[in-house]
Amino acid sequence: MYRETKIYNDGSHYIAIPPTTNKAKRSKRIKEELITVVEEEFETATNPTSAVNTTTESNNTPAESFDAESEIRCDTEAEPIDEVGDNEPKQEKRKKVRQTTRSEIFNTLYIESIEMPKSKRRKFLIDGMRKYFQSDKQTVGYVNDKLEKKQRSIICRRIRFTRKAYMHDFNYFVTLTYNNELHTEASFKKKLKTCLNNFHNRKDWKYMGIWERSPKGRLHFHALFYIPNGTMPGELFTKRDYNLSTFKMQNTVQNTFFNSRFGRSDFEEVDKNLLRIGNSVAYILKYIEKTGEKFVYSRGLPMYLISDVEEDDVAT
DNA sequence: TTGATCGAGTCGCTGACACT
DNA sequence: AGTGTCAGCGACTCGATCAA
Numbered sequence: 001m002y003r004e005t006k007i008y009n010d011g012s013h014y015i016a017i018p019p020t021t022n023k024a025k026r027s028k029r030i031k032e033e034l035i036t037v038v039e040e041e042f043e044t045a046t047n048p049t050s051a052v053n054t055t056t057e058s059n060n061t062p063a064e065s066f067d068a069e070s071e072i073r074c075d076t077e078a079e080p081i082d083e084v085g086d087n088e089p090k091q092e093k094r095k096k097v098r099q100t101t102r103s104e105i106f107n108t109l110y111i112e113s114i115e116m117p118k119s120k121r122r123k124f125l126i127d128g129m130r131k132y133f134q135s136d137k138q139t140v141g142y143v144n145d146k147l148e149k150k151q152r153s154i155i156c157r158r159i160r161f162t163r164k165a166y167m168h169d170f171n172y173f174v175t176l177t178y179n180n181e182l183h184t185e186a187s188f189k190k191k192l193k194t195c196l197n198n199f200h201n202r203k204d205w206k207y208m209g210i211w212e213r214s215p216k217g218r219l220h221f222h223a224l225f226y227i228p229n230g231t232m233p234g235e236l237f238t239k240r241d242y243n244l245s246t247f248k249m250q251n252t253v254q255n256t257f258f259n260s261r262f263g264r265s266d267f268e269e270v271d272k273n274l275l276r277i278g279n280s281v282a283y284i285l286k287y288i289e290k291t292g293e294k295f296v297y298s299r300g301l302p303m304y305l306i307s308d309v310e311e312d313d314v315a316t
Numbered sequence: 317t318t319g320a321t322c323g324a325g326t327c328g329c330t331g332a333c334a335c336t
Numbered sequence: 337a338g339t340g341t342c343a344g345c346g347a348c349t350c351g352a353t354c355a356a
Contacts, residue, residue, distance in 0.1 A: 153351060155318075160349085191340090197328065198339075233338085299328060299348070 008163045035132060037105075039096040102132050106146050122147065157295060158285055161208065164301045165281045168206055170224035173270050173280040177220045179263030185219050192221060192262060193296070200298040203231035208297045210284050223296070224270070224280055233257035236267060 109128040113121040125143045133139040178188035189211070199205040209223020234257025243250045258265035270280060284295075 149352075152318095157350080159319080193328090194340075201329065202338090295349095297349080 008167060035100060035102065037098055037100055039098070102129070102142065103146075105129065105132065106143075110146075110150065161285065161295055162281060164208055164297065165224060168226055168301060170206070170208075170226045170270060170280075172225040172227060173222075173268045174209075174225050175220055175222050175266040176258060176262055177218065177264045182261070182263055188219065188262060195261070196298065199231070199233075204228050205231065206298050206301060208295060208301060210295050221296075222280075222284055234260070 106125065106129060109125050113124045116124060122143065125147070126139055129143055130136070130139045133142065176192060178185070182188075183191065196205065196207055200207070205228070206226035207223050209221055212220050212222055214220060232255070234255050236253055236255055239252050239254050240249060241252060242248075253267045253269075255265045255267055
């Protein structure tokens, strides 16, 4: 008898892990050093521009010496004489000083470079981070390290997602898209999360999904749902429409409740069909590989169940 | 390279109330 | 009755770290 093993499902087998403990003492996480970034925005009286130059001030400036986002406004008349003629619109230089961390800057650049191929992306990150380090070597080291950690995080998320997906009886693969007339991107996200959270608490729904952007830039939410019998709000109906990706007519199952609140819904049954669930999982995972997007889970979706296992039940 | 565990901080849960 | 919203608190997830 194996006591209190942790059991998960990898899609085709149940796998039991003996309980272990990791007693090694961890080093205390060091809080990342704050750096001060000065952003220069040039704007004219008539036409503000978004041109921004960034420079770093001393890396060792104490955090208390600056407000988190203080602004310094400089009148151009106080600047050395420039070549702007009298007829030209008056240009004002605005300096924005803010405290940030290298990680935060790296993350911004990382998201910006999502579409780039690997080597180009690495170069872009090194170039972007260079001004925050003293040498090329330090910059390259930092970027390589960060990229490795990002990759590692994605692997961890994949493992969590896959195990959770096969651990629960999801019965629908759902895609929700918002309608411009009903929502902005932010309100769509917020309202949908609240709605699903309420259903989770009030009707025992479970869900796990991801936000995805289509090639045209429109935000969708793809998710596996477990909807207990009799708790479906509104009504499901079949609609025949044109698929813009495959250029073919298709039947879709939609829901009146979600359609009226968000725009459009597609409900595909995956009830106990491991292959269909597997396809849905693969679809979602493929997306995070590329974007590093985070998952959205309802609470209380364990990765394992804890149980004793009889020796006869174990295949080796 | 993959899996387990830990700590920090985020964000989901809860309960109450409002609105339709 | 069903759904939407809010504030405060703490459970849970993510990312870092250690181990095999």
